[in-house]
Amino acid sequence: MQYRLDHSDLSLVLALVRGRSLARASEMLQVDVSTVFRSVRRLEAALGIALFEKSRRGYLPTGAAQALAEQAERAEQALDAARVALEQGEQVVSGTVRLTCTDAVLHSLLLPALARFMPNYPALTLELATSNEFANLSRRDADIALRLTNSPPEHLVGRCLGTVSxxxxxxxxxxxxxxxxxxxxxxxxxxxxxxxxxxxxxxxxxxxxxxxxxxxxxxxxxxxxxxxxxxxxxxxxxxxxxxxxxxxxxxxxxxxDCELWLLTRPDCRALRSVQTLFEELTRTVRIGSD
The missing domain is CATH 3.40.190.10 (Periplasmic binding protein-like II)
Incomplete structure (x- = not known):
């Protein structure tokens, strides 16, 4: 029967990926070094793969360990969001929103806007990708796009935030x-x-x-x-x-002259996290003003 990972397994891998040594991982997990060593060996045996390579630089994660660590970080973020939701009540906005834009828009327009309102949403996580293509949004690799275009794709919905010269x-x-x-x-x-x-x-x-x-x-x-x-x-x-x-x-x-469009897919408009970010960006993105 295939081994089923649990939360303790993910926490173990994440601690060793971050710490790169048994000693640092044991401090993060608040257990002794021998426990970390035995747990890693036992997990590798159960999975039938190597997760770490021992070298002079410490414990180096394999590709499999990196993949597990990424999933562990997402679980960690989800738990943090749940804790915030319990502390702040049912009205808290949480979740992960993927946003794509060009690097110029990110640097000069998006970052100043995010600095204004993101501290108000501690349970909201953003994944930012810089790209010159609409393909990210069309392939559902992103939820929101900020794009300079005079012809936004018809299958997307959005608002024009102004004109750029x-x-x-x-x-x-x-x-x-x-x-x-x-x-x-x-x-x-x-x-x-x-x-x-x-x-x-x-x-x-x-x-x-x-x-x-x-x-x-x-x-x-x-x-x-x-x-x-x-x-x-x-x-x-x-x-x-x-x-x-x-x-x-x-x-x-x-x-x-080119218009700046804030765009999303129609199916995303019902998501509270996407709708909140969409409205905040509509309000705070500024072209040619402080």
Whole structure:
């Protein structure tokens, strides 16, 4: 008969993964070292697999142990949420919500919003993933998405939180006389992973001969290189505003305005955790304001 894991097994594995030694694991579990040693050997025998490899660096977890530790952490979070629910009453919002957005949106818009309200929800856990694709939400790998798009997918529901504008930014030394050709400046741009980004389309139309000196896989990296003084870039106003030393070198770029959408799947709207996060983000995400 196949061995059935219990809570004590998961706690044992998690303690040894975290502690990397019998001594530290025994302190976490409040048992003696010999008990931890015997328990690990007994669990490995029951499962028929090795969970740890002994080395000079201590007890190194195998892939199986890492997988069990991840499940143990989730169980630990669930127990913590249950304790909070008992302490605060039935109205507490708990559970795990998976949210996806781009790294630029995470850095400049989402994190400030989360700092405003997440302390009010100690039993609510967020799993954050940065991606440029809607696929995460469509495949049910995420519950909520914050996306810059003028054409949100029809199978998702959501709200438009505002419109984002773009302009050319760089350090003060790149502020140019009217007679100087912008095409001669070193440009920093998204790489081929974002061929349809609004700034890429704009640059190819406006300066078809420009070959960027630097290409990045994210807009956050584009902004970081621009702040370092390596060149100029077309950036959203909300992102550029978070980087000291960047100045606007152009008027708003025509045809680049993009809406910020907060999106979810219809089946998620009934979940209290998702609905709570959705409403809080609607209220607290700010574009171009404090």
């Amino acid at each position: 773009y302009a050319v930014y760089g350090r003060e030394e790149y502020r140019q006389p009217a007679s100087r050709d912008p095409a001669r400046l070193p440009w920093i741009a998204p790489d081929d992973s974002m061929p349809d980004h609004a700034t890429v389309v704009w640059r190819r139309q406006r300066y078809p001969g420009v070959v960027p000196a630097y290409r990045c896989s994210s807009m956050l990296s584009v902004a970081q290189l621009t702040q370092a003084g390596l060149g100029v870039a077309a950036l959203s106003d909300f992102l550029a505003g978070d980087f000291d030393g960047l100045v606007r070198l152009s008027e708003p770029l025509g045809g680049c």
